[in-house]
Amino acid sequence: EALSSIVTIVLSFGTQKMAKEHAIIRKLQAVEGLGSVSVICSDKTGTLTQNRLTVEKCWWYDVMEDVTGTGGRGEHRILPELLRGMLLCNDASLRGEQRIGDPTELALLDFGAKYGLQRERLERQYPRFDEIPFDSERKMMTTCHRLPGGRSGRGIAYTKGAPDVILQHCTHILQEGRSIPMTSAKRKRIGEAVERMNSLSLRTLAAAQSEDCRGGEEGMTFLGIVGMRDPARPEAGEAVEIFRHAGVTTVMITGDHVDTAYAIARQLGIAGHRSQCITGRELERLDDTSFLKRIKDLRVYARVTPAQKVRIVKGLQLNGEIVAMTGDGVNDAPSLKAADIGVAMGTGVDVAKQAADMILADDNFATIIKAVANGRNVYRNIKNAVQFLLSGNMAGIMAVLYTSLAALPVPFQPVHLLFINLLTDSLPAIAIGMEKAEKDLLSEPPRDPKQGILTKELMTALFVQGGLIAVCTMIAFHIGLSTDSATASSMAFATLTLARLFHGFNCRSRHSIFKIGLTSNIYSIGAFFGGVLLLALVIFVPVMRTLFSVSPLNGYQIGMIGLLAFIPTVIIQIYKAIKEHVHA
Numbered sequence: 018e019a020l021s022s023i024v025t026i027v028l029s030f031g032t033q034k035m036a037k038e039h040a041i042i043r044k045l046q047a048v049e050g051l052g053s054v055s056v057i058c059s060d061k062t063g064t065l066t067q068n069r070l071t072v073e074k075c076w077w078y079d080v081m082e083d084v085t086g087t088g089g090r091g092e093h094r095i096l097p098e099l100l101r102g103m104l105l106c107n108d109a110s111l112r113g114e115q116r117i118g119d120p121t122e123l124a125l126l127d128f129g130a131k132y133g134l135q136r137e138r139l140e141r142q143y144p145r146f147d148e149i150p151f152d153s154e155r156k157m158m159t160t161c162h163r164l165p166g167g168r169s170g171r172g173i174a175y176t177k178g179a180p181d182v183i184l185q186h187c188t189h190i191l192q193e194g195r196s197i198p199m200t201s202a203k204r205k206r207i208g209e210a211v212e213r214m215n216s217l218s219l220r221t222l223a224a225a226q227s228e229d230c231r232g233g234e235e236g237m238t239f240l241g242i243v244g245m246r247d248p249a250r251p252e253a254g255e256a257v258e259i260f261r262h263a264g265v266t267t268v269m270i271t272g273d274h275v276d277t278a279y280a281i282a283r284q285l286g287i288a289g290h291r292s293q294c295i296t297g298r299e300l301e302r303l304d305d306t307s308f309l310k311r312i313k314d315l316r317v318y319a320r321v322t323p324a325q326k327v328r329i330v331k332g333l334q335l336n337g338e339i340v341a342m343t344g345d346g347v348n349d350a351p352s353l354k355a356a357d358i359g360v361a362m363g364t365g366v367d368v369a370k371q372a373a374d375m376i377l378a379d380d381n382f383a384t385i386i387k388a389v390a391n392g393r394n395v396y397r398n399i400k401n402a403v404q405f406l407l408s409g410n411m412a413g414i415m416a417v418l419y420t421s422l423a424a425l426p427v428p429f430q431p432v433h434l435l436f437i438n439l440l441t442d443s444l445p446a447i448a449i450g451m452e453k454a455e456k457d458l459l460s461e462p463p464r465d466p467k468q469g470i471l472t473k474e475l476m477t478a479l480f481v482q483g484g485l486i487a488v489c490t491m492i493a494f495h496i497g498l499s500t501d502s503a504t505a506s507s508m509a510f511a512t513l514t515l516a517r518l519f520h521g522f523n524c525r526s527r528h529s530i531f532k533i534g535l536t537s538n539i540y541s542i543g544a545f546f547g548g549v550l551l552l553a554l555v556i557f558v559p560v561m562r563t564l565f566s567v568s569p570l571n572g573y574q575i576g577m578i579g580l581l582a583f584i585p586t587v588i589i590q591i592y593k594a595i596k597e598h599v600h601a
Contacts, residue, residue, distance in 0.1 A: 027450030039379040047374035051392025061271035070124035077241035099241040102175040102224035161230040180223035215276030219244030264462030275319035288316040297321040326352035394454040405524035411483025426502035444544035445521030485585035515582035529593035
């Protein structure tokens with residue numbers, strides 16, 4: 018009777034605790050589901066990194082410039098067309114202390130500010146009249162602008178995006194102020210510059226221009242590349258290591274270049290070899306069978322599309338993994354929905370949040386550790402509460418079965434069972450659900466979600482612990498039977514009730530009370546004394562005795578009730594202590 022409400026209450030307390038730790042649960046069952054997660058697919062930018070990008074290097078034809086200084090006009094050389102393209106093909110804005118827009122675009126505005134350039138001022142000179150928004154499939158964004166003084170009705174178009182993609186659309190390159198034809202040698206030099214930046218863990222972005230807006234994104238002139246630093250979160254590496262000990266694999270899925278992704282993954286301990294990385298283009302060439310063979314070894318997916326993210330999630334699931342997926346954009350919604358646990362970023366779009374089961378309010382990868390630990394703890398507490406309820410009920414069943422086979426009077430009145438089930442059962446079970454997580458919780462592998470809650474170990478505990486309580490209850494019954502059947506029923510009822518209240522301490526943990534500490538769960542102590550108080554009212558208050566069909570008991574009988582009710586707990590705790598000693 019109490020089980021369904023106890024499970025709901027425990028899950029609700031779990032959501033409250035996680036909310037305080039910046040993990041907001043949208044679906045109640047996700048609390049328990051987090052405990053089964055075996056693979057976490059995480060985006061790189063903003064989750065594993067700080068999402069505070071700074072432009073460190075610039076490259077244009079034959080020039081690699083380090084721009085990490087304090088800035089100021091004249092301190093560094095910079096290609097004006099490259100800088101102008103990065104600022105005009107940009108939707109972010111800086112309004113005093115207010116920063117609005119994508120972190121990548123904000124980093125470009127900061128870069129322009131070092132050279133005294135502002136996007137708003139440039140746009141007054143080069144008014145925007147058309148655009149092709151960024152698309153995760155194209156990996157580019159293009160804006161069209163009128164030239165100063167109304168020159169050339171065709172205007173000028175600026176495009177920025179992934180260097181490898183931009184390069185495919187360029188037929189020329191800007192060299193010494195002139196647009197000259199692109200050659201294979203020049204493409205090779207650009208590729209080398211990108212590789213050099215990626216090897217330094219820099220996120221690369223290229224810009225191109227077209228002197229005729231009607232040409233769209235074809236036949237463009239390549240301007241140059243910027244390399245931006247997005248430092249890894251200090252706590253992310255530690256989180257990855259904790260997950261590894263917990264049997265949870267971390268996988269990085271990003272739209273960045275594979276070399277940049279691998280550099281960060283290696284720094285955080287996600288990947289140790291380049292062979293553990295794959296690009297979206299390589300993934301396209303793999304059929305499902307080949308992909309499933311490789312999926313166990315892959316740790317970094319770079320330059321992937323939204324559809325490929327869904328394929329990765331489903332591939333991991335087909336491989337028997339329980340997958341948590343993080344995301345923050347509109348394009349992440351399908352993969353968040355496909356994952357067993359979808360985790361949206363607090364700074365993400367509403368579509369992503371609605372598709373997710375959990376929201377990280379602080380966008381911090383390390384917060385997922387707390388969520389997984391809490392999920393495991395909630396499941397363990399629910400399992401312990403089930404053990405408490407079923408072992409106590411098992412004792413009652415055994416007692417009734419014994420008296421029936423021995424042709425003895427009924428040991429319990431219906432009102433006795435009602436009192437046990439609705440009052441003294443519920444309080445300890447809820448208190449067990451409030452038990453704190455044990456220190457070794459994240460040193461174990463995730464549980465198998467296919468495994469039922471009634472395992473062989475749990476069933477053995479139910480019969481042994483229930484049998485102990487039943488034996489002591491029947492001893493009390495026989496002591497009372499020497500007086501009359503009403504006294505026997507009263508003693509059996511009181512012994513079973515008190516024994517189950519003591520048994521609440523046994524079910525708090527697989528460890529002994531000496532190891533976890535009697536006072537480590539104040540709710541358990543409160544539930545015990547609350548149950549004892551209710552039982553005392555029934556035994557000693559005449560009106561309550563009449564209401565609950567309890568006969569008056571003398572001091573000897575009450576003493577025997579206390580002793581017999583305590584014996585099962587003593588035996589169980591001694592057994593746990595010996596087991597711990599042998600294991601140690």
